[in-house]
Each structure stands twice: as C-alpha cells, then as structure tokens.
C-alpha cells in the first residue's frame with residue numbers, strides 16, 4: 001500500500017481517506033461498515049462536553065470504541081476551556097486515538113451555547129480551548145473548522161496561526177462559512193491557500209462524493225487527507241474506491257445487489273448490537289441509512305413509503321424484499 005501521507009501525532013492511518021464526524025450517523029456500527037470497506041480513519045459523532053462530564057447515556061454510547069477498531073478521533077463540542085480539557089482527558093482514557101475540537105458546526109443548538117462554528121467569531125477563546133486541551137492530553141489533537149463566520153470574514157489565516165501556536169496536529173477544513181450552512185459549493189481554493197501558507201497537516205472536506213472528486217481535491221489543494229461525510233452515507237464503498245485510485249489501481253467493482261443486501265443486513269445487525277438488542281430503536285435509527293442504501297434503485301420510492309413499517313429485523317427484510325427479492329437475492 002502507498003504511504004498514507006497523513007499523520008496525526010503518532011497515528012498513521014493505512015490510507016488518507018477519512019470518515020467525517022456526523023451527528024446521528026458516525027456511531028460505532030457505521031464506522032465499522034466504513035472501515036471494513038476501506039476508510040483509513042474515522043471520527044465519532046460530536047460529543048457535547050456537558051453530556052460527557054455529567055455521564056449522559058448518549059455521550060457514553062458515543063464514545064464507545066471497539067477494541068482494534070483502528071484509528072478513531074473522538075470529537076468534542078463545547079466552549080469552556082476547563083470543561084473541554086476535562087472531556088478530552090476522559091476521551092483519552094476511553095481509548096480514543098486523538099481528540100478533535102469542533103469549531104465548525106453551524107447548528108443553532110450548538111452555536112447558541114457558544115460552541116461549534118460560534119468559536120470562529122471568538123478566536124481568542126478558540127485558542128484558549130486548544131491550549132487547555134493540548135495540555136490535558138498526550139494523544140493527538142485536531143481541529144475541525146469552517147472557513148469563517150461569513151464570506152466577508154474568512155478567518156483561516158488566524159486559524160493557521162492559532163493551530164500552529166497551540167500544538168494542533170492537524171486541521172480539517174470544510175470551506176463553507178457558518179452562514180452558508182450546506183448551501184453552495186465548498187470552496188476548495190481556501191484549502192489550497194491554507195496548505196500553501198502553513199506547515200500544518202490538512203484534511204480537506206466538502207462535496208467529495210466519488211473517487212474522482214477525492215483525487216481532484218488532493219491535486220488541487222495539496223491536502224494530506226480527504227474527509228468524506230454525506231458521500232459515504234449509503235455508499236461506504238467510496239473509501240475502497242478512493243484508496244484504489246490513490247494507489248493507482250483499477251477501481252474495485254461496484255457492489256452488486258447481493259453485496260448491497262448483505263451490507264444492509266450487516267449494518268442493521270451491528271446497530272441492534274450497539275443498542276443492546278433493542279430492535280425497535282435500531283429500526284428507527286437505521287431508516288435514514290436504509291433510504292440512502294436503496295437510493296436510485298427501482299423500488300426505492302416504495303421502500304421509502306414503507307419506512308415507518310420498519311420496526312424490527314423481520315419487518316426490515318419484508319420492506320427491502322420489494323427491492324431485492326425479484327432478483328433472487
């Protein structure tokens with residue numbers, strides 16, 4: 001395998017393709033599905049520090065890591081340097097390979113408390129947080145940012161200086177502003193400029209939905225790693241395709257229907273395990289993945305219409321048989 005080119009502290013992933021932190025998606029089961037299909041590195045969903053420190057069940061679940069899972073960055077969201085440092089320490093003790101500070105989430109639920117992308121409007125606080133977290137852990141520290149609060153206030157030059165001064169090991173850049181949310185295109189030129197101007201390890205992110213996109217992002221920006229979010233939901237095979245393209249190998253075959261069916265069932269069973277056997281909750285959690293797995297297939301609309309009837313493993317099989325059974329899968 002070609003040298004990954006991506007290094008985060010002591011962590012050297014097998015390849016530079018990274019599953020993005022996605023709240024409600026990148027739990028242990030989905031990370032496993034992506035890792036087994038080629039992701040070099042994965043992030044947890046964002047973990048709110050208050051929930052973590054107060055021992056909320058949801059936070060405990062988010063930070064559940066599997067032995068031998070491979071490199072995982074645990075992401076925290078918060079705004080108080082002391083609490084962020086405490087939470088980071090807890091993550092280190094739980095076995096995370098590195099800690100990621102969320103300074104990119106534009107959701108009001110997060111920014112109203114001064115966390116996520118709100119930190120891009122208070123760079124002194126961001127620096128305090130990074131300094132405090134750095135001092136509290138011996139594992140790697142990464143930072144995930146958007147490009148700034150608004151298009152007329154791009155703060156990536158300041159972010160580069162702060163990240164270098166506070167001992168951050170790598171920065172992920174999603175080059176949309178907080179105000180843009182998911183509108184428009186990610187401006188990859190901003191990643192290129194950031195990479196040109198500092199010596200930090202950079203993970204580029206935004207709008208990569210194919211191996212071609214990933215290769216183009218690497219060529220155009222010089223980034224060390226490529227992070228994929230929405231493009232991996234329903235398509236975890238993108239990581240194997242990216243890795244093959246990076247190594248100059250032929251593209252692996254797209255999954256056939258049998259492989260797709262197997263993956264859906266494997267993913268569902270992993271979610272059931274993760275939820276300690278609670279099939280009903282697993283079914284509810286899994287619906288969003290299911291609708292992406294079958295997207296574009298004949299019968300997908302019908303599956304989406306029946307989604308509310310997915311309440312157990314048995315009903316999942318019944319609903320997806322509309323897409324798979326005629327083919328004898």
Ligand SMILES: Cc1cc2nc3c(=O)[nH]c(=O)nc-3n(C[C@H](O)[C@H](O)[C@H](O)COP(=O)(O)O)c2cc1C
Pocket residue numbers: 020021022023024025045046075102104105144174205206207208227228229230231
């Ligand atoms: C449903 C969803 C949840 C997300 N949750 C998080 C999160 O918890 N932490 C974070 O830093 N970014 C989060 N993001 C942003 C992604 O990590 C990523 O930066 C963004 O989706 C752009 O990448 P993409 O074009 O590959 O999807 C989320 C995005 C989506 C769509």
